[in-house]
Amino acid sequence: MASFIQLLVSGLATGAIYALIAVGFTLLWQTSQTINFAQGEFVMLPAFFILIAMNHGAPFWLACLVGIATSVVVLGILFKFIIVDPMLKHGVLPLVISSIALALFLKEAVKDFYSSQAQPFPVLVSAGDFHIFGAVISSQSLVVLGVAIVTVVGLHLMLNKTRLGRMMQATAQNPTLATILGVPVRKMVLYTFLVNAVLVAIASILISPIYLAKFTNGETLGMAAFLAAIIGGFNQVRGAILGGIILGILDNLSAAYLSSQYRAAFPLIILIVVILVRPQGLLGRVEERTV
Amino acid sequence: MLRKSLTLPATIAAFAAFTAAASAQSTATSVYMPAIVELSGGGAVSGTNYRDGMILAMEEINAKGGILGKKIDMPLLDSQSEAGIARSQVQKVLDNKPYVIMGPVFSGSVMTSMLLAQQAEIPQIVGGEAPAITQRGNPFVFRTSFGAQFSMPKVANYVRDGAKAKSVAILWVNNDFGKGGRDSFVKEMASRDIKVVADISTESGQADFSADVVKIKAANADLIFVYTNEEESARFLREAKKQGIKTPMVGETTLLGQKVLDLAGDAANGVKGHVGLTVDAPIDAVKGFAERFKKRFNYVCDHNGMKGYTAIYMVKHVTEKVGKFDSKAFAETLHGLTITPAQEPGILMEATWDKNGDIDRESFIGEVVDGKQKIVATLPKLGLK
Amino acid sequence: MSPVLQVNNLRKSFGGIHAVNGVSFEVNDGEILGIIGPNGSGKSTLFNCVLGQLHPSEGEVRVDGQVTTGMRPCDINRLGVSRTFQLLQVFPQLSVRDNLILAGQEHQGTMFTRLIGRSDAGLGPAADQMIEFFRLSHLKDQMAGMLSYGQQKLLDAAMAFMAGPRLVLLDEPAGGVNLTMLGHLRERLQAYHAERKATFVVIEHQMEFVMALCTRVLVLAEGKLIANGAPEEIRRDPVVIEAYLGHGMNAA
């Protein structure tokens, strides 16, 4: 029982981070049909922005702010204007290729210009651990979970309760209609890129103490984001959250109880089943196809 | 259809480029011994250490006039830690008739490329530890560290006699390095009647070890044997500490390596293990080397740095013994040869190569105390022939 | 002789909305039947159900007496039923000639004979004839995507005729086509009808086009059939006028 709770809590903490990454991923998809194959590298990179800031003497909190700001500029604005916008008219596949190339570019850039080796990364809070029902829960996991929940709830409130959020939602669901209703669609699309940049930066701060900052980190994280987004529902923010959490927990439980050699296969099998049985994802809406 | 004709000139240009590239060869003043190492990808830590060790030795030797009066010419080629790329890099350097080939470090990369060097009858000085490398009857492959089939008995003896464990849990990384070690270790455990109560495979590059630690905890073994690459070892140690594992942990060389200690911090304290090569060895020559290395590259060398360094000196010694640059004679001479620090100070520790290309030398039992590796015992040579 | 097409009590609902709500009608051999109705009255859905692109929630479709509900569009097509689409549906990266050959090739031989056989599946002359019939000869080797809108509409119709169908369903053939082209299209459709005795079902908003072309007209409103008769009767039917005006639509 204790070990089950342990797995559940660890899975939840990782899953919450996956959810953050997946939410940004689905937002980009909804507003601009961008399947960002570099999303994992987007999470890998901010940690290095922060490390660079710290190498220049910034305290950790300041470095984090610098990291988030740099992400917004590089992974939000530059990404949209340099990579995505010129590609949009060419359709989904060329953009996929571009983002695969971007992933490679970011990885290699970090490797060549920073380091090929894993770097230790400071933790947000390093106070003690808690014992619940025999399971050990580190303050780190709780902080991860807390920050992730606050971020997701904040995002949810922003999207649903504010005028700006509703305009973004309208843009995501039906850009044509949104334009007719007077929503500044182009601006809203840009905002989703900025939101994604902030989300990946937060995810990076949360995950790097555990993963250690390394140029290859994006490989698994990007995959996790796709899986979470598809399992939960590609066109729903809450679907991505659910998908992320399912994935985190499933990964831990299957590694512990089924097979560690095949642990990477279980989420993929779930993915295939979901796509074939319920392609819109667990919480997704069916997108009516007209003939 | 015309589109093809435009690509043709490009193709021809490329072919011309190959032919032109055949410039790097042994000349009157230098000896061509290229190095194929893991400068990027998953093996970058091992590869860069190996490379820097070789560079240090090369610089020292060249400063003193080289080998038999020829300067060492050692271009570095990146295998990207991928076997296929390592193979084509080896193929590439073979075009230029190397004297010997240095590297690669990863066992998988060694296995894919060693057949080529064997066919060309060029000695290959490798860093890989998978047992299979020296079990294929290849007379041109030589190790710079213990194969797992020799280090694991030493670890196993320690598990039985030192730690007095009756049951062990094994955590290993599912790549050529980890699988080779795991297989040898399991065999040694069986012959010593020690029960393997958990046998956990992890992924290369894995970040989340909570499920693995939960499983290890549940196994309730007397001892945990950890055989993963540097970063994964560090992540595991951190997670194990978090979940409060008190079971003693034992490893082989890597687990007590400098990079692991840097990354794992105090989570590594108390870890013990067999160390094939270490700069913390209580040997003056090694300490001197470690200082020179630190001064030159500004980081603490690990066992792979020592492998690279001693490999170059081994080449120097054997060549001088043969008296000329003859690749075949080199391989023949090295089989069964023992080199002592008295004969060649750069070898650091007495080493013997047997008929298969396996290496034999003293090794150590180490322990991590306050984030530093401490050598607690020295183990004698195995006595291979 | 049984009717070419029978539709019995067809229903199709999307999440509670009945797009087609219990429609029954028959199409006789050699007829040109028009189907009109306000936007959203279920005309295209009806077509899609008849042709297998959508599965009806209820009801039955028969072609020449044979039940086709549940069959795939390609199998229905091979029974001799072809169609055009409301929105442009040619293959832009194939030439005009290849578009036409494609429209006929699946009616020739088997997968295997098509693989080893001639590149044009023996349809070259037939395609050229069709191109000539629709007066597209000067565009024969153009990529279909480069044609003007009206030319693409003509090509679309020509493709529907390529396999020598028994029944052709035309979904707004006149939509967005300019007047000159419209006359040309109508004249060609009538010529084809006269020459080959094929049966047509036409969905159209362009009233003049329908009245001039069709021998009988059905009116759909909110998924239901509200009128059925000769063009002149329909034009005067108060129910029809009400249906259009009730939706604020302009009938002409």
Add this chain to the structure above:
Amino acid sequence: MSRAGVLAIALFALGAIIAPFMLKPFGIFLISMWAVLTIAAIGLNLTLGYAGQVSMAQGAFVGIGAYTLALLTQAGVPYPIAFVASGVLCFAIGWLLGYPALRVQHHYLAFVTLAFTTIVFLLLRNEEWLTGGIYGVNAIKRPVFFGWNTGKAMDYYFFCLGVLSVISFAVWWMLRSPWGRAFVALRENPVRALSLGLDTRRYTLMAFAIGSMLGGFSGALFASLVQFIEPASFALNRSFDLLLMVIVGGSGYFMGPFVGALISVLLPEWMRITEGYYLIIYAALVMVMMPLAPYGIVGLIERGYKSLTTKRGQQKPASVVAERAAP
């Protein structure tokens, strides 16, 4: 075919035949690799470029083909039978993998095939009793035909080139037959194709199966070329590489894979002067190329040629892009 086209093909073939005589063994190894990977890329071009099915599984099929050949020849099966078996097995698996493509398209299909690739990798690595696990399969033989031993680099290159020629011809034949038209129709507008009597299900499965089969043949040649195979060679990266080859070369163009594979194999060599920065530069080039020429190098050349020879060449069919972009 135009006269310029025939001349170009002849020159290209001539280049491929005389090249090995000008090269050292490593150069021959590279052009052999080019021939081998071109076959896999032709297969992917069929699935992706012509039939419009986004597949990230081609690398896995190269792997399945390679392992089939390696394991069968080691079990004593004659080379020709093992070679054919590699293709047949991949054909069958490709056919099965085509079924998801009937239900889902585009990015969903990409993810299904991506998952397939990873699962194949895990099977190759974990099922040690069959595949040799992480250690791979060693000492794979090169074939001997009627006394012609292809053991030497140059002989093996000509064997690969021969297989490439046969496959190129077969694919060219298929694409000029009604099937080629059907594949394009499938890519551009499956709904319309269906209404014209095209059995889209069968053509989709066929496109997958044949594309995968070529992946299998490529893998069989690959195994004997490198003579040592291990699971990591067939992980996701291989599929990405092949995808890049097809797109960079020009997807949907017959010559696209030839050019794409050439670039992928030779570019690292050309860019040796950039030391370690090769991958960065390659990635940057791809990113720059995609918006400028999403139809690849061959597409770019063809469009450039057309705009030189005809006035209308510049005109791009307006609806093409929209059709292909629709999710």
